[in-house]
Amino acid sequence: MTQLYGQAGIPSVDTANFRAQDPEFQELVLNLINIHVVSEDYGADCFERSILRGPTPEFKQRMAKTVMEEYGHHLRFRRLLEELGIDWRETMKAKQHLSTFDTPIDTWADQMVFLALVDRAAAHQFVEFEKMPYAPFRKAAEDTLREEHGHVGLGMKGTKWILDNEPDGKAQVKSAVLKWLPVGLQSFGGDRSRTNDRYRYWGIKSRTNEEMRAEYFAEVIAIIRDKWGIDVPARLEDWWNGKTAQAAGDGGYKYAGMSLKA
Ligand SMILES: [Fe+2]
Numbered sequence: 001m002t003q004l005y006g007q008a009g010i011p012s013v014d015t016a017n018f019r020a021q022d023p024e025f026q027e028l029v030l031n032l033i034n035i036h037v038v039s040e041d042y043g044a045d046c047f048e049r050s051i052l053r054g055p056t057p058e059f060k061q062r063m064a065k066t067v068m069e070e071y072g073h074h075l076r077f078r079r080l081l082e083e084l085g086i087d088w089r090e091t092m093k094a095k096q097h098l099s100t101f102d103t104p105i106d107t108w109a110d111q112m113v114f115l116a117l118v119d120r121a122a123a124h125q126f127v128e129f130e131k132m133p134y135a136p137f138r139k140a141a142e143d144t145l146r147e148e149h150g151h152v153g154l155g156m157k158g159t160k161w162i163l164d165n166e167p168d169g170k171a172q173v174k175s176a177v178l179k180w181l182p183v184g185l186q187s188f189g190g191d192r193s194r195t196n197d198r199y200r201y202w203g204i205k206s207r208t209n210e211e212m213r214a215e216y217f218a219e220v221i222a223i224i225r226d227k228w229g230i231d232v233p234a235r236l237e238d239w240w241n242g243k244t245a246q247a248a249g250d251g252g253y254k255y256a257g258m259s260l261k262a
């Protein structure tokens with residue numbers, strides 16, 4: 001039996017019939033591809049400065065690999081545009097600014113906790129995209145997810161190293177958590193998002209922003225409090241008022257902490 005996607009019940013879409021799809025579907029998928037083309041490149045630029053902050057050559061090497069893979073994500077999503085005959089340079093010109101990276105990654109602890117928390121939020125999104133109707137995006141999501149898991153792993157390892165080796169490790173990690181957990185939570189978009197309704201209609205996502213955020217929060221708060229021993233508020237409502245992302249004007253397009261300002 002042919003698999004059908006979303007409430008729309010459409011079959012799998014390929015490069016050859018993408019342009020024959022409903023304009024809304026095309027727009028939503030292209031917007032997500034564009035977000036990746038811009039943000040993976042910009043994010044890699046931001047991460048690059050962390051390589052020399054690594055406390056050991058082993059950490060520097062893994063950070064360098066992470067940067068390399070982030071540029072690879074940019075190239076991978078660029079290929080999706082190229083296959084559709086779209087000039088990626090136009091995308092880069094049109095979408096310039098990433099609000100996540102308005103918050104600078106200042107220290108090694110910042111970078112490690114960013115990977116453990118914010119890249120983890122990105123991984124949650126890719127799990128959704130692995131199930132979407134556009135086949136080339138499913139494949140790109142699958143390849144990217146594998147690497148994002150590695151980035152989260154580096155973040156976990158690096159955070160543990162800081163806690164075990166730095167005299168003020170706990171204070172460093174706590175301040176990074178206070179900085180990045182709100183970014184991770186916000187990356188799922190606003191509550192009651194109309195854009196998310198449309199994503200779910202087309203099967204681009206299967207779950208609401210609220211569901212995804214709650215699942216993510218349960219996972220990370222256990223890590224922060226139990227594994228890292230950092231004393232921070234334990235309830236989602238202490239961190240999230242349901243409106244923050246909307247107030248920031250994301251319109252539901254905020255993606256993995258990498259929202260684009262027009
Ligand atoms: Fe990435």
Ligand SMILES: [Fe+2]
Nearest residue numbers: 070119148151
């Ligand atoms: Fe990553």
